[in-house]
C-alpha cells in the first residue's frame with residue numbers, strides 16, 4: 001500500500017495558513033506539516049543560540065514562534081508630529097494634569113505620554129504616502145538576525161512529497177518576510193521537489209525568476225474575481241504542467257497589494273486580445289509560463305484601462321508552480337479545487353519520473369497542522385506532582401439548584417440589587433435586549449448570568465510579563481503564585497483548574513451555566529498569546545486575565561421566564577451547605593421580588609428628574625478628528641505596501657469625573673467590611689453600577705455586561721459574540737464587520753445612515769463592506785481550523801445584516817467541531833427531584849485517558865485577540881496597529897473578551913466593544929474652577945472605538961464610523977446631552 005503523501009507547508013505568518021493546510025489535507029488526502037519560514041531550527045547555529053534555551057517551542061498558534069521575535073520592528077513610518085496615542089487630558093482647562101504621583105502611571109500613556117515619546121528612533125517625520133512601489137519606507141523585518149540555512153532546509157525537505165510556500169504580509173524582496181522560502185528556488189537539481197507558491201509564495205517565485213514585484217494600482221483584499229485561464233481549451237501537448245487543464249470558470253478571493261511583473265505591460269493590446277501572447281513566457285522571465293490572469297477594469301463604466309494581473313505561473317523546467325489568488329478562501333469557488341488536485345497530480349508524476357522518494361524515517365522539524373490540546377500539554381509537564389490547595393479546593397463539585405419564576409417586570413439589575421446589594425465585586429452578564437420590545441428575535445439574548453459571593457470564589461489572575469499567575473481564595477485567606485512554566489502558560493493553568501472541577505454534562509440542559517469560570521481577558525493577553533511582546537516594564541500591575549471560579553450563581557432564562565439559583569458544592573461539602581442555606585435564602589428573596597415595581601422606579605428614564613443628583617462634571621477627551629484621519633491614511637499606506645490586508649484601527653476617549661465608586665486595589669482585592677460597603681453603596685448615586693443600569697436601558701445589547709473585579713470596572717453594551725461552545729464541542733464564532741448608523745431624527749448631518757433593515761442591507765452589501773467582513777471570516781476560520789483540524793469548519797451564515805438599537809451590523813457565523821468531543825458525554829445522572837429542584841449527582845469518577853481532549857478553552861486561547869478587532873493577517877496587523885496607536889498605549893479591556901466557561905464545558909464570550917472601563921489605580925487630581933481652585937480626585941473612564949480600515953476606506957468615513965461607535969456608550973452611559 002502506498003504511504004499517505006506528506007506535504008510541508010512553509011508558513012509566512014499569514015492568518016489563513018490553517019485554511020490552506022485544511023484544504024490540502026482534505027482535498028489531497030495527505031498529511032500536512034507546518035514550519036514557520038523563520039523557524040529557529042532552520043537557522044544556522046549562531047542564530048539558534050538567541051533562542052534562549054534552544055528548545056523548540058511551538059506555542060501552538062500555527063504560525064508564531066515566541067522565541068524568535070525579539071527584534072520585531074516594523075513600520076518606521078509615522079508622523080510623529082501629528083499622530084500621538086490619544087487626546088491628552090492635559091489639553092483641557094478643567095484638568096490641570098497635576099496628577100497624583102502614585103496613580104498617574106496609566107497603562108495607556110494618555111495622561112503622561114509625550115507626543116513623540118514612544119516613537120522608534122528611526123521614525124521619519126513624513127507620511128509615507130508616496131512610498132515607492134517595492135522598497136517603500138516599510139522595511140518589515142521580523143528578525144533581522146535570522147539566517148535560514150540551505151543545508152538544514154534541504155534535509156527537512158527530503159521528508160516530503162511536495163512543498164507549499166504560503167501567503168503572508170510583506171514583500172518577497174524583504175528577506176525577513178519570506179525567510180526560508182527564498183532558498184527554495186535556489187535548490188540544486190538533486191534536491192528539487194515539487195512546490196506550489198501561494199500569493200507571497202507565488203510572488204517570491206516570480207521575483208526569483210527575474211520578475212519584478214511591484215504594487216497593484218489598488219490593493220485587492222477580500223475581493224472576489226474571475227480567474228482567466230485556458231482551462232478546457234488546453235490541449236494535452238501544450239498543456240503539460242498546466243494545472244488549469246480541464247478546469248471550468250471560477251472566481252477566487254484575492255488578498256494582495258503587490259503583483260508579479262513579468263513584462264505583461266509590453267504586450268500590445270491587439271496581441272493581448274488575440275489571446276496567445278498572454279500564455280507565453282516573456283523576455284523578462286523566460287522561465288515562467290503564465291497560466292492565469294485577472295483583468296481588472298479601471299475607471300468608470302469599464303472604459304478605463306485594464307490592469308493585467310498575473311494569477312498563476314509554472315516554471316519551464318523545474319517543478320515549481322504558483323498562484324496569486326487564495327485557493328482556501330471561503331469565497332473561492334469549488335471549481336478552483338481542481339487546480340490544487342491537478343497540481344498534486346503533476347507533483348506526484350514529477351516525483352515518479354525523477355525517481356524521487358521522500359525519506360520516511362529520521363527526524364523532521366515541522367509540526368502537525370493541528371496544535372496539541374492544552375490538557376495534553378499538562379500531562380506531559382507535571383506527572384503526578386504533589387497536589388496544592390488550589391488544585392483540590394472545590395474539586396469534583398456537585399450541583400444543587402432551585403428554579404423560581406421570573407416575576408413580571410423584574411429586570412436583571414433588580415435581581416442583582418436584591419441578592420448582591422452589598423457586594424462590591426460583581427460579574428453580571430446581561431442579555432439586556434431580551435425583552436421582545438427591545439430588539440428583533442434574531443439578535444435577542446436568552447440568558448443572563450449573575451455571579452454571586454465572589455469573595456468565596458477561587459480567582460486566577462495573570463499579568464502579562466509575569467512568569468506566574470496568582471491564585472486566590474480571599475474568603476479563606478489563601479493566595480499563591482503559581483509558576484506557569486509547568487502549564488505552558490496561563491491557559492494551561494486555567495484548563496487544569498477547570499478540569500479538576502469539571503462536572504460531566506447531563507445532556508440537554510436548561511441552563512447554559514451551572515457554575516464555573518467567569519471574567520475577562522485583555523487585548524494585551526491576546527497580543528502575548530500571538531507572540532507579540534509588550535513594552536517592558538509596563539507601567540501598572542493590572543491583571544490581563546481575571547477569572548473567578550463561581551460556585552453560587554443565578555441564571556435568568558428570559559425565554560422561559562424562570563430564574564435558576566445554583567450552587568456547586570465541593571466533595572463532602574453537602575452538610576455545610578444546609579447550614580449555609582444560600583440556595584433557599586436566595587430563592588426566597590427572588591420569590592419576594594414579585595409584585596414590586598422597583599425596577600420601573602429604578603429605570604433612570606422614569607425617575608423623576610428632581611430626585612436625581614446633579615450629574616457630576618465630566619471632562620471628555622475624544623480623539624482628534626484630523627489625527628484619526630491621518631492614522632487611517634497611515635494604515636492605508638501599510639496596506640498598499642503589502643504589509644496588511646485590513647487594519648482595525650481604534651482610539652480611546654477618556655472621561656474624567658469625581659470619584660464615584662469605592663476604590664479597590666488592582667488585584668486580588670479583599671472587599672472592605674460590610675458596614676463601610678453599605679455606607680459607600682448609599683452614596684453612589686452615580687456609581688459605575690448606575691452607569692450600567694442607564695446604559696443597558698438606552699443601548700440594550702445581547703452581550704451587555706457589568707464587571708467589577710479587582711481594580712477593574714467594565715460597563716459594556718457589546719453586541720458582538722466572540723465565541724461560544726457547547727458541551728458537544730460545537731464552537732461558533734460570530735465576527736461582526738460592516739457598520740451603518742441608524743437614522744435618528746436628530747441626526748441630519750449628511751452621514752450615511754439607514755432607517756430600515758432593507759436600507760442597511762443595500763448599504764452594507766457592497767464590495768468594500770463585504771470584503772471587510774470576508775477577510776475576518778477567513779481569519780476566524782483559520783483560528784478555528786488550528787484547533788478543530790482539517791475539514792471541521794463551516795460557514796453556515798455569511799454576511800447577514802442585523803439590527804441593533806443605534807446601528808446595523810453585518811455578521812457571519814463560523815462553526816467548528818472540536819476533535820475528540822468529550823468522552824464523558826454520558827447519560828445524565830439522577831436528574832433532579834420535583835418542584836424544579838435538580839440535584840445532579842455526577843459521581844466522582846473522572847473518566848481517564850482524556851489527556852488529548854480539546855475543550856472550548858483551546859479555541860479561546862488560540863483565537864485571541866478577536867480577529868474582528870485586529871484585521872488580517874493578525875500578527876503583522878497587530879504589530880502595525882501598535883506603531884500607529886502608540887507603542888505604550890494599551891487597549892486594555894477594550895478589544896478583549898468577557899464571558900464564562902461552565903463547569904460542564906460550555907462557554908460564551910463577547911468582544912469587549914461599545915463599552916467603558918476604568919481602573920481603580922488610574923486617578924487624576926483636578927482643579928475645580930467653579931469651586932475656586934479646589935483640587936479634587938477624578939476617576940478616568942475610557943471608551944475605545946474604531947473600525948476596519950481597508951484600501952477602499954476613506955479617512956472621513958472611518959472617522960465618522962469611530963465617532964458613531966463612540967457615541968453609543970458615551971451618551972448611553974453619561975447622558976444624551978454629552979457633546980463631543
Ligand SMILES: C=C(O[C@@H]1C=C(C(=O)O)C=C[C@H]1O)C(=O)O
Nearest residue numbers: 737738739868913945946947948
Ligand atoms: C472596533 C469596533 O468594532 C468592531 C469593528 C466593526 C467594523 O469595522 O464594522 C464592527 C464591529 C466590531 O468588530 C468598535 O466598536 O470600536
Ligand SMILES: NC(=O)CC[C@H](N)C(=O)O
Nearest residue numbers: 167168199200256257258
Ligand atoms: N496574501 C499574500 O500573500 C499577500 C502578499 C503580499 N504581501 C501582497 O500584499 O501582495
